Amino acid sequence: MASRFALMIDPAASDDLRTDFADSFTVVDPTAPALNVSELSTQRGDGIFESIGVVEGHVQETRAHLARLAHSAQLCDLPAPNLAQWRQAIALATAHTGSGEGVIKLILSRGVEHGPAPTAWLTSAPAPDFSAPRTRGIRVVTLDRGIDSGAPSRAPWLLLGAKTLSYAVNMAAIREAKRRGADDAIFVSSDDVVLEAPTASVILRFGDRFVTPAPASGILHGTTQLSLFEHLAERGFATDYETVSASSLRQADGAWLVSSVRLAAPITAIDGDEMSHDAEFSASLNQYLLSPRD
Amino acid sequence: MASRFALMIDPAASDDLRTDFADSFTVVDPTAPALNVSELSTQRGDGIFESIGVVEGHVQETRAHLARLAHSAQLCDLPAPNLAQWRQAIALATAHTGSGEGVIKLILSRGVEHGPAPTAWLTSAPAPDFSAPRTRGIRVVTLDRGIDSGAPSRAPWLLLGAKTLSYAVNMAAIREAKRRGADDAIFVSSDDVVLEAPTASVILRFGDRFVTPAPASGILHGTTQLSLFEHLAERGFATDYETVSASSLRQADGAWLVSSVRLAAPITAIDGDEMSHDAEFSASLNQYLLSPRD
Numbered sequence: 001m002a003s004r005f006a007l008m009i010d011p012a013a014s015d016d017l018r019t020d021f022a023d024s025f026t027v028v029d030p031t032a033p034a035l036n037v038s039e040l041s042t043q044r045g046d047g048i049f050e051s052i053g054v055v056e057g058h059v060q061e062t063r064a065h066l067a068r069l070a071h072s073a074q075l076c077d078l079p080a081p082n083l084a085q086w087r088q089a090i091a092l093a094t095a096h097t098g099s100g101e102g103v104i105k106l107i108l109s110r111g112v113e114h115g116p117a118p119t120a121w122l123t124s125a126p127a128p129d130f131s132a133p134r135t136r137g138i139r140v141v142t143l144d145r146g147i148d149s150g151a152p153s154r155a156p157w158l159l160l161g162a163k164t165l166s167y168a169v170n171m172a173a174i175r176e177a178k179r180r181g182a183d184d185a186i187f188v189s190s191d192d193v194v195l196e197a198p199t200a201s202v203i204l205r206f207g208d209r210f211v212t213p214a215p216a217s218g219i220l221h222g223t224t225q226l227s228l229f230e231h232l233a234e235r236g237f238a239t240d241y242e243t244v245s246a247s248s249l250r251q252a253d254g255a256w257l258v259s260s261v262r263l264a265a266p267i268t269a270i271d272g273d274e275m276s277h278d279a280e281f282s283a284s285l286n287q288y289l290l291s292p293r294d
Numbered sequence: 295m296a297s298r299f300a301l302m303i304d305p306a307a308s309d310d311l312r313t314d315f316a317d318s319f320t321v322v323d324p325t326a327p328a329l330n331v332s333e334l335s336t337q338r339g340d341g342i343f344e345s346i347g348v349v350e351g352h353v354q355e356t357r358a359h360l361a362r363l364a365h366s367a368q369l370c371d372l373p374a375p376n377l378a379q380w381r382q383a384i385a386l387a388t389a390h391t392g393s394g395e396g397v398i399k400l401i402l403s404r405g406v407e408h409g410p411a412p413t414a415w416l417t418s419a420p421a422p423d424f425s426a427p428r429t430r431g432i433r434v435v436t437l438d439r440g441i442d443s444g445a446p447s448r449a450p451w452l453l454l455g456a457k458t459l460s461y462a463v464n465m466a467a468i469r470e471a472k473r474r475g476a477d478d479a480i481f482v483s484s485d486d487v488v489l490e491a492p493t494a495s496v497i498l499r500f501g502d503r504f505v506t507p508a509p510a511s512g513i514l515h516g517t518t519q520l521s522l523f524e525h526l527a528e529r530g531f532a533t534d535y536e537t538v539s540a541s542s543l544r545q546a547d548g549a550w551l552v553s554s555v556r557l558a559a560p561i562t563a564i565d566g567d568e569m570s571h572d573a574e575f576s577a578s579l580n581q582y583l584l585s586p587r588d
Contacts, residue, residue: 033326033328035330036324037415038324041337043335044459045461145452146445157437157466165460168370168456172451176450
């Protein structure tokens with residue numbers, strides 16, 4: 001059984017060539033105070049994160065998550081993370097993840113107000129039981145993200161490709177979905193382009209072709225989507241990054257929200273319209289996603 | 295001299311009629327760990343805040359700040375804050391603000407992940423020295439906020455009128471302004487409507503008339519802007535809430551960014567174009583803003 005675990009990390013410079021960063025780690029009680037009230041993560045949501053799935057002690061797609069952490073840091077003008085240090089921290093946490101499914105979160109905050117350096121920490125915990133959304137599926141609603149699809153390239157300060165800690169809108173969108181009797185949401189641009197879910201990527205199936213919105217449209221490049229596209233290609237399916245219009249959602253032969261811990265959740269309804277759902281195919285996707293992946 | 299001070303608050307229900315909430319407060323060291331790593335404020339920027347100016351021991355516009363805290367809580371589906379409790383917490387902090395200028399921050403987070411209740415705390419600290427921006431003024435750039443001016447009414451889940459902890463974009467906009475050689479930014483909608491600054495309201499002067507963007511356009515209703523409009527009306531000026539086009543910014547006879555702690559910062563340049571700046575008039579605004587206000 002997995003236990004909860006937390007590690008404060010004294011962030012090393014990206015060019016620090018040490019091979020052992022053990023001195024930079026401090027194990028802390030995840031239920032006890034560890035952060036001070038001047039933390040810019042708490043005051044401003046000013047920082048970045050990654051959530052990584054762990055299955056039977058195997059950390060899934062570490063490299064892709066670390067690459068995205070580094071990309072988010074760059075977009076947010078944070079010092080480049082030392083990936084060897086993060087790898088070692090992840091390895092330390094893995095010893096505590098036990099059997100079953102877990103989640104490791106990496107957090108890199110801008111630090112305390114007027115402070116000298118970022119604050120970094122890692123947590124690991126058992127994952128919630130996601131068997132119901134994986135097998136029975138989820139109902140989603142489309143929600144306007146306010147921005148048009150040209151905004152990300154016009155306005156990089158909107159940080160649309162960065163996984164920042166500023167998720168209040170993402171959480172509000174999920175609450176709105178639940179108010180509407182659904183489980184989750186799909187964000188759509190003001191000019192009717194499908195973007196992403198608040199905490200997942202969107203994958204659509206058209207015949208033997210799988211499509212996901214292009215990351216250039218200001219969405220996060222989903223690590224699970226990437227992994228699943230590799231798998232689908234190996235199974236002989238075509239995979240494409242495309243501009244997907246909101247109206248084409250309902251024309252899909254299948255649709256999933258995919259993310260690192262819930263994995264592939266088949267969509268059974270969009271805005272109240274039922275969607276066809278191939279339970280056996282979804283099971284095969286989750287079987288792949290639960291296998292050790294690097 | 296003001297000292298730093300922090301108080302953890304066990305949030306009382308809004309209908310809790312106690313007159314003394316002292317039992318619900320715990321003084322903590324602002325530089326020591328007080329928050330745990332599962333805090334949704336740190337993980338998701340999921341919560342709300344207020345920053346209140348303190349001048350010579352007087353907390354400015356407490357009522358307006360508490361009203362906005364309650365409004366933000368409602369927009370974010372957080373339990374309604376008990377305002378009597380917050381007033382008492384503010385009074386306790388005021389004893390530590392000393393002479394000169396200070397800032398009290400109120401923070402109401404959704405709490406720890408899967409936890410039973412919100413987490414709340416207050417900090418007070420000396421304010422930075424803002425005499426230079428108040429007297430010499432600030433250079434600003436306009437930055438596209440990505441959203442169109444219709445988004446706030448179409449999509450309340452964007453939380454555009456709430457003062458959430460998810461300020462990563464606001465902070466990124468200020469960094470972008472500095473990269474462009476300016477001090478601060480003014481957000482403009484994708485359809486060319488002036489919104490607000492990342493941490494301030496925009497006030498423009500046209501002759502004897504003062505104008506600020508209407509709060510319905512999805513901006514925060516600035517407590518300092520409200521207070522200053524009352525003051526300007528008392529001095530016989532006209533004050534209006536209007537839709538302000540980005541192109542009309544440069545036609546103003548004067549422009550300010552106003553906020554609770556920096557107060558009125560006259561704008562001396564917009565996107566590199568110099569603006570006229572009446573130093574004496576700005577001084578009169580800051581003299582008013584530094585006087586005790588309720």
